[in-house]
Amino acid sequence: MIHKNQQNNHRPNKTSLTIVVKVGTTSICDEETHFPLLSNLSLLVESVLKLKQNGHRVVIVTSAAVGTGLRRLNMAEKPSKLAARQAVAAVGQGRLMALYDDLFGQFHQPVAQLLLTKNDLADRSQYLNAVSCLEELLDMSVVPIVNENDTISTQGIRFGDNDTLSAITAGMIKADYLFLLTDVDCLYTDNPRTNPDAKPVDICDDISALRSKVSISTSGSSLGTGGMETKLVAADLATAAGVTTIITHGAKPFNMLKIIQGDAITDNADQKKHDIPLNTRFVAKNNPLLDHKWWILHGLHTAGVIVVDDGAARAVTSTLRSSLFAAGIVEVKGSFVAQQAVQIVVRKTINGKLTDMVIGKGLVNYTSIEISRIKRCKSHEIADVLGYVDAECVINRDNLVRVVNDA
Template sequence: MLHKNQQNNHRANRSSLTIVLKIGTSSICNETTHFPLLSNLSALVESVLNLRSSGHRVILVTSAAIGTGNMSSVSVVNYDLIRGTKGLRRLNMAEKPSKLAAKQAVAAVGQGRLMALYDDLFGQFHQPVAQLLLTKNDLADRSQYLNAVNCLEELLDMGVVPIVNENDTISTQGVRFGDNDTLAAVMAGMIKADYLFLLTDVDCLYTDNPRTNPDAKPVTVCDDIVKLREQVSVASMGSSLGTGGMATKLIAADLAIAAGVTTIITNGSKTYNIAKIIEADKQSSNTAEFTAEHPLHTRFTAKDNPLLDRKWWIQYGLHTAGTIYVDEGAAKAMLTPRLKSSLFAAGIIQVDGQFVAQQAVAITLRKKLPGGRFQDVVIGKGLVNYTSIEISRIKRCRSTEIPNILGYIDADCVIHRDNLVRTTDEIV
């Protein structure tokens, strides 16, 4: 397909990198006055232009709260409806509305103001920009997902800087990315980026909140996020303006490295360091010595065997519509490397949720423990060939029995191995 050819051509030229930059609210909006930090925004634009002049392709995932006015009576804490306070200022509203439709209307007004600011800043250097507003639903359909990838690739090949945000004017809670860290990771995975930069208000990830704990130590390199979660505290990190903090950045990093994207956490007020970090990363991946030419940052190492595009899309691009519980025999057949079997009806013991064929479901092992207790462990995710009602009818049955039970057979398995993503390598 077109997007794969474009990606392969790009990757053949390793001097040209694809870089996704996500800028946090606290980096571009004053926490007290809520005015935009124009110096930081200008520095960001200059950094993007410098990367472009070096031959790199750049996507900007922008924060929501830029351009907020001096409105001390308006709380913007966790107000992640994009451009919301910008719209409030434009409409001379004293406080944000409580109705969802009204919030979305304000966001629609603020969106134009947000893009006008970016267009003006980039326009000073004759750099074209493009706006992309996405929802999770846009990526749930495979053809729409590929169309979005093709559009991004075409914009990058044209020399345009795509500016991406979530389309909160139509999104609802159930189909939201939730925060721009996750959205940025999705963007990075979609286009097989080389780097994802999560620009925040600290230089790197610390073992604890450096604002309150002077003994907090910087984390410079992470090869295992599971182990890292046991060693660091991220619960209290992040400014009052941000929607996520470090907890969401760990989630985003986990998502991105699964797609083979090296992920960096660094200071959003020092965007001039981005090029230095990339250069230092090329020279030495594990140096502990930080200098002016090797700025402090946290690097999450990309996985050597990233998920294939289709399986990455299944795991991260699709809403999980329900759960299928399987026995230990089915789990072993799925997880054993030499087998990697499809999921058959005989190994299914329970179905939760209502879903139709070709929707994504979680696959959960219901493991029997001593004393008659059970432990549920999520082991995968996949696209089903039958509806939840049909699977409930054929569970524990052989494939040869399906025509007699349903009156027809679409497939001899419930989830084919090509549509199944294993989320653990542990053999149960």
């Protein structure tokens, strides 16, 4: 639900916090000239250094490789051809890191570059290696600077935008805060530039309810890829991992310190409310997904779809969280092998239309061809159909993540 002037009862209260800061293109790069906004970048660097002086660990997820590349190549606008955009990003990424290194270097603060793709996280060992690398850098007091590897990512395997990448990064390192720095102070019920009656949203603990009450139709800038919709997607991902997510203004990065300091205050609520700058807070879930299931849900490519009946849907999504058995499967879509991730859907009639409702995602024990043969079979019949039994269930409960609470 959307709340006004309400304090968050689930704030992190540790002395040393892990903080992910996502910086949007419009906070780094002028939309028309493509020149870097050095004042904003300098304030960001000073803010991060202050956070570190306060004992916190900080990761930056940055955009603007394409914008920086356009300036370097003296190009007026972002190319439409994928290969051309990748080439521009390759030019810009080095310049962008040089900017960060120069600014942080003025304070003798080491930084590290991490370029990730979705494929990097699809393999469990590579995912764990990425987590270990980030943790090691933070333990060394380095500021990791993360970006998507645009030079090799294709449309089908991209994170899509750096809002999503920042949420994935926050989940990987079990961050306490994710700050989404953008070109507005907070989320509004409508576009405040065109609607004077638009109201700020202070705090949200139900993103599904929020979507029906606010306008998020505005897209990203001509240089960026995101908009307010991608911020909500990121908030949904991050809060599911137990990360408090904040939307605040990218030109005022010192607001991050005020927000964190405000959360540490437990008395004098009126003074606290007065001191905290305008922002939108998304409350972290009390029961975050475990690392293995987080990886399945957000790190793995979805290779196919399994359609289940109502009984199987209830069993999978109930509090008992049963494994998925062949008897409850009615259809298999796509071609996949064992140990790949698939969506689990149930067909529901909504407004007179038959709709596939996603209820979960999991790692299968059989190939799509095998599942097509054993669907509707009981476990003891699998050997008769296939001639062998690899597992009694199609998806084990430990490798299954439910997406809805009930079906």
